[in-house]
Amino acid sequence: MEMGIIGLPQSGKSSLFEIMTGIRSRDVYGEAFVRGQASVPDDRFDRLVAIFHPAKVSPAKVPFVDVHAEGEKAWETVRQTLSGADGLLHVVDGFSAADLPEMVEGWRRLEDELILSDLMVVENRRERLQKVPQKVLKPAELLQVELMPRLQTQLEQGKPLRDLPLTPEERHTLRSFSFWSLRPELVVLNVTEERLGSAAAFQKETGLTDHVIGICGELEAEMAGLSPEEQQEFLDSLNMTEPAFVRIIQAAFRLLGRITYFTVGEDEVKAWVIPEGAKAPRAAAVIHKDFERGFIKAEVIGYEEFISCGGTLAAAKAAGKLRLEGKEYVVQDGDIISFRFNV
Numbered sequence: 163m164e165m166g167i168i169g170l171p172q173s174g175k176s177s178l179f180e181i182m183t184g185i186r187s188r189d190v191y192g193e194a195f196v197r198g199q200a201s202v203p204d205d206r207f208d209r210l211v212a213i214f215h216p217a218k219v220s221p222a223k224v225p226f227v228d229v230h231a232e233g234e235k236a237w238e239t240v241r242q243t244l245s246g247a248d249g250l251l252h253v254v255d256g257f258s259a260a261d262l263p264e265m266v267e268g269w270r271r272l273e274d275e276l277i278l279s280d281l282m283v284v285e286n287r288r289e290r291l292q293k294v295p296q297k298v299l300k301p302a303e304l305l306q307v308e309l310m311p312r313l314q315t316q317l318e319q320g321k322p323l324r325d326l327p328l329t330p331e332e333r334h335t336l337r338s339f340s341f342w343s344l345r346p347e348l349v350v351l352n353v354t355e356e357r358l359g360s361a362a363a364f365q366k367e368t369g370l371t372d373h374v375i376g377i378c379g380e381l382e383a384e385m386a387g388l389s390p391e392e393q394q395e396f397l398d399s400l401n402m403t404e405p406a407f408v409r410i411i412q413a414a415f416r417l418l419g420r421i422t423y424f425t426v427g428e429d430e431v432k433a434w435v436i437p438e439g440a441k442a443p444r445a446a447a448v449i450h451k452d453f454e455r456g457f458i459k460a461e462v463i464g465y466e467e468f469i470s471c472g473g474t475l476a477a478a479k480a481a482g483k484l485r486l487e488g489k490e491y492v493v494q495d496g497d498i499i500s501f502r503f504n505v
């Protein structure tokens with residue numbers, strides 16, 4: 163699971179990457195890309211840490227990738243590096259753009275490039291499939307023969323593939339193509355302080371319903387270097403409740419369809435990242451493969467219930483609120499879990 167950062171040259175990609183991960187990407191030389199983890203801010207996690215005072219604290223993380231693409235092969239570098247990214251974060255320069263139309267134009271320019279790149283892949287694939295006699299085609303290829311013209315029509319209209327309704331089977335057969343416009347995308351409009359309000363107009367103008375977040379990269383960078391108290395003062399003076407990069411990380415996490423469950427104790431409080439809809443054994447596997455193989459039961463309590471029981475496992479147990487769940491249990495966001503297994 164990872165988010166690839168894209169954007170026109172000098173749009174503020176590496177600056178945003180640094181704000182989110184703490185890694186000064188621009189100081190990393192000789193690498194085609196830098197990968198960094200951003201901790202996912204979560205009030206529930208903070209509360210659990212305050213309750214258990216653990217020796218070790220491990221919040222949920224989202225990996226971001228910042229590409230260093232220069233020269234003639236820049237586009238190729240971006241394509242190769244991000245072919246495995248599950249989601250895209252498109253940074254739009256709103257600080258040096260003259261006005262809103264110019265910001266929208268910048269956004270459109272890259273989106274068009276991505277759509278064109280997908281279109282070339284579709285056309286190539288169609289050509290190849292046409293050269294093969296129908297009867298030797300495998301079922302997945304037959305599905306593609308049907309599907310590719312639909313994709314082509316969509317792309318020729320300048321629309322992203324993610325807006326097409328696709329069955330899970332169709333999605334599966336398209337996975338290996340790494341289409342840009344099929345992947346979920348979050349757009350970050352990077353503006354100056356006085357333009358912080360322009361995200362709404364940008365959203366309207368681009369027709370992007372959700373998934374647009376306006377930030378002022380300069381302010382965010384300043385804030386990142388402050389103590390928590392100074393940061394709070396700074397936020398108060400701006401009428402903000404939290405830094406905007408927090409919302410970006412949280413939005414990226416949701417965009418990737420991930421949820422968290424917690425393991426708690428005096429040694430460690432940890433937020434584990436799993437795909438939404440994962441059943442208990444699969445959730446256990448992210449801790450250790452043995453937990454999945456030898457899975458017996460999961461002892462579970464939802465976060466809210468845990469808090470309303472007084473915030474101790476002993477009290478929750480006494481109140482009969484710790485549930486024993488089996489292999490078919492679908493783990494819920496915020497579950498506090500202890501696995502029983504046998505290896």
Ligand SMILES: Nc1nc2c(ncn2[C@@H]2O[C@H](COP(=O)(O)OP(=O)(O)OP(=O)(O)O)[C@@H](O)[C@H]2O)c(=O)[nH]1
Binds near residue numbers: 172
């Ligand atoms: N005024 C202003 N300048 C910014 C902001 N973000 C980035 N910059 C400046 O824009 C330039 C490019 O920033 P980067 O973060 O390196 O942008 P990038 O998209 O990673 O650039 P490339 O990797 O070269 O494509 C730098 O000189 C930054 O100081 C911002 O929010 N406001």
Ligand SMILES: [Mg+2]
Binds near residue numbers: 175176177228229230
């Ligand atoms: Mg950069």
